[in-house]
């Protein structure tokens with residue numbers, strides 16, 4: 001199978017949490033800047049996140065207005081609007097994300113100006129697919145009811161020529177790729193642990209987990225450690 005090289009890139013606490021108080025305040029801002037700097041340094045063709053992360057970081061809870069597409073006829077199959085230099089890939093199998101454009105607009109040049117690709121399934125409401133087409137947002141159908149990570153990787157490679165993919169959360173989405181699809185892990189580890197009930201880096205079991213041959217730890221300017229694992 002042709003697939004992109006997948007890099008899991010996340011900020012965690014010492015106890016492997018990806019959410020919590022550690023993400024607010026001045027120190028967190030500086031650690032996040034180290035994280036965004038590394039994101040830009042990797043210079044990947046695409047970044048992929050789950051619906052919850054997209055809502056929090058890019059659509060800010062906007063709901064899709066699908067009323068006018070209730071009885072629309074939708075051509076079967078994937079919808080490829082075009083090929084671009086950067087993509088933002090959202091797993092949104094229930095069709096919950098509301099968009100106003102087919103590109104991401106973000107202050108950070110690492111995320112800005114990425115063409116949106118939605119990962120949907122055969123059971124995603126047809127009116128939502130019509131809504132995406134009306135906005136020229138690409139979508140790929142990957143599975144019957146649940147997203148199939150192997151199909152996602154194959155279609156991103158085949159239909160959009162994506163060679164390097166940043167997998168950027170949250171915990172549910174990261175776990176989906178545990179089935180042998182993650183080639184490298186890049187963690188910005190914050191010097192904190194709160195033992196709270198934050199979301200863990202992997203929040204589900206899927207496949208055999210991860211084992212790497214090489215670990216490269218490097219101190220970062222603001223107290224964090226960059227832990228890079230590869231084969």
Ligand SMILES: NC(=O)c1ccc[n+]([C@@H]2O[C@H](COP(=O)([O-])OP(=O)(O)OC[C@H]3O[C@@H](n4cnc5c(N)ncnc54)[C@H](OP(=O)(O)O)[C@@H]3O)[C@@H](O)[C@H]2O)c1
Pocket residue numbers: 009010011012017018019049050051052053054056091092093094095096146147168169170171172173174176199203
């Ligand atoms: N520390 C970091 O570096 C970092 C990075 C990214 C995100 N985060 C944080 O992570 C939190 C969100 O994490 P999360 O795990 O709750 O959510 P998430 O992974 O962002 O999104 C999960 C949602 O995506 C869809 N989805 C993803 N994988 C799926 C699967 N295998 N099967 C079915 N649906 C799937 C589902 O949407 P539906 O429910 O609509 O079906 C699911 O509820 C946010 O607070 C965010 O700020 C932290």
